[in-house]
Amino acid sequence: MPKVGMEPVRRKALVDATLRAVGDRGSLTVTMSEIARHAGVSPALAHHYFGSKEQLVIETIRSLLRQLRADAVAALKAATTPRDRLSAVIRVNFQAHQYAPETVAAWLAFYSEAQRSEEVRRLLVVYARRLNSNLLSSLKQLCPAGAASDIADGAAAMIDGLYLRQGLKSAPVSIESSIALTEGYVQAQLAAVAGSRTPDAAKQPPA
């Protein structure tokens, strides 16, 4: 059975299996055996390629982050105006595969793990900073820097909060509603800032 060049295939399968398993159980208490079963290999092989469960989890988070970044880059490329880019950043976070219950559950578990693992915390901080930074770079072209910073903080918090509530599966806020709420926030904040200076500067969000 040993076919050469299996390493990248197995690594990917195991990372995907980890995301699925953690998403299903909704917690990092999944066992290596369970993950390995999802990936169709023995637990020993998972250890062979990743050394430890913690490393496997970290690679899984890295993979999620890569995916999210790729999506963001693609979405930003399609947008032209700052206002469009702002909406694109918001939309990306609520894209179907990011907002799927298992993905949300996995994120939740990772946040909890961040309290114990410094490396996991670092990765989540990277995510948080990137979200802020993406929002901020567009906002700074739409309003003064001070206001832009506040609006970015608020929007980022709202996005994360909508994720959290999605994880509870009780207050079913749809993808569209989540986007609408976040858009409504930035829109009203921009209008408020513009209103206090040049009262006609408020623009409509792109349909």
Added chain:
Amino acid sequence: MPKVGMEPVRRKALVDATLRAVGDRGSLTVTMSEIARHAGVSPALAHHYFGSKEQLVIETIRSLLRQLRADAVAALKAATTPRDRLSAVIRVNFQAHQYAPETVAAWLAFYSEAQRSEEVRRLLVVYARRLNSNLLSSLKQLCPAGAASDIADGAAAMIDGLYLRQGLKSAPVSIESSIALTEGYVQAQLAAVAGSRTPDAAKQPPA
């Protein structure tokens, strides 16, 4: 050593110890031994009074919820106008002991646990509903019901999101900033609603 009437004392000590221990470790992987040590009793006694770790955790969440409700009731009693009550609801969630790093870490862990334990999920849903309901009852007196519902959803999400980010300890948003961001949100939303109907209805948030 056996003094009669210890049960309520021990129960409280163990619940408090659980919150502290979970907050410290930032996860429910704390052992019963650790919790018991925090409470100054043997692990066996914790099992004696609570039967299982899960029950102890559930009682701990209930206790957090009771505390939060009591704070909310007290804050609402002091407020007179709907606008004041709205601000009071917001402020309560960021009160010092609710927003302390260990408390935030504990909430995080509970959210993660909600994916596995139906009972924990139910309790967190109670919290989420109560927050929405508290916001909504004030908002409905300040704007039309439809808008009020959206604003309540948005504010609740923002509050939860600010908690989440507090848990990462990297984007240190102070209590005051968190309150200001949430107030800024409801204020701008109310202004937007009012502006589209009676342009002078927007009010300042209470200082």
Added chain:
DNA sequence: TTTTATTGATTGATCACTCAATTAAAAATA
């Protein structure tokens, strides 16, 4: 004498992780 509080010692289960052994492909050698 009964009841309540309390614990040390133990048990049984669960896991992450290790390791020696196996298989077959690839590379080197004859």
Added chain:
DNA sequence: TATTTTTAATTGAGTGATCAATCAATAAAA
């Protein structure tokens, strides 16, 4: 080409540690 050697992939069968949960025993208050 045929044969041997090396290397990569893979796993079954452990090992040791950790923990929740149990229970019988003890101590003192009622």
